[in-house]
Amino acid sequence: MHPPKREFIPAAGVDWLLPIYDPLLRLLGRDALLRRTLIADADIEPSQHLLDIGCGTGILSVLLKQLEPNANVRGLDPDPKVLGRARARAAHAGVAVEFDRGFADQLPYSDATFDRVFSSLMFHHLTPDQKIATLIGVHRVLRPGGSFHLLDFGEATSGLHGLIAHLFHRGEEIEDHLEGRIPAMIRAGGFADVEEVSRHGTMFGSISYYRARRASDDGPASTPV
Secondary structure (H helix, E strand, O other): OOOOOOOOOOOOOOHHHHHHHHHHHHOOOOHHHHHHHHHHHOOOOOOOEEEEEOOOOOHHHHHHHHHOOOOEEEEEEOOHHHHHHHHHHHHHHOOOOEEEEOOHHHOOOOOOOEEEEEEEOOHHHOOHHHHHHHHHHHHHHEEEEEEEEEEEEOOOOOHHHHHHHHHHOOOHHHHHHHOOOHHHHHHHOOOEEEEEEEEEEEOOEEEEEEEEEOOOOOOOOOOOO
């Protein structure tokens, strides 16, 4: 897949940081534990179809396949450089994961394709409009009864967490997170049962895990916030 040419924020923020992107993620603290918790809570069943949007270097995509080997796993990212690293990671781990090039707010998949959709530490790279478009798209590609699992920066509960998050992620993209607007945005995407399941402090700010469900008999998405 070759998406239209447009600007995007690389996984590491800037291209020159890509070689140390994975070590930087580990500095967040509890990185592996948070992703395993995300997967365990998703209650994945064999043969289900899973999508990891903004998959970056494939950490979560590969872990999904390792923990649920009978699931069909796809990763999506607009950056060909990180997709190369993701494919190498999957090959090294000996697992079969499909990696596609594309944007989260223009998902190149048919309606009701996936049982679970995941996003890990990517959502804060998107503008408010891109977030809403992404959520509406995720809702569309989920099967009725499917669920969305989002791990990203959460509401700033202390001055220190907010200050550190601002230093590393400046601009309007991070404001939705620090000001606690993500649950409302997820609801605006059409989701039901939106919940902040957990929140964890790290050296770069608060990380929240949000879970939401596409209702079995839902209608179109509501008006964006």
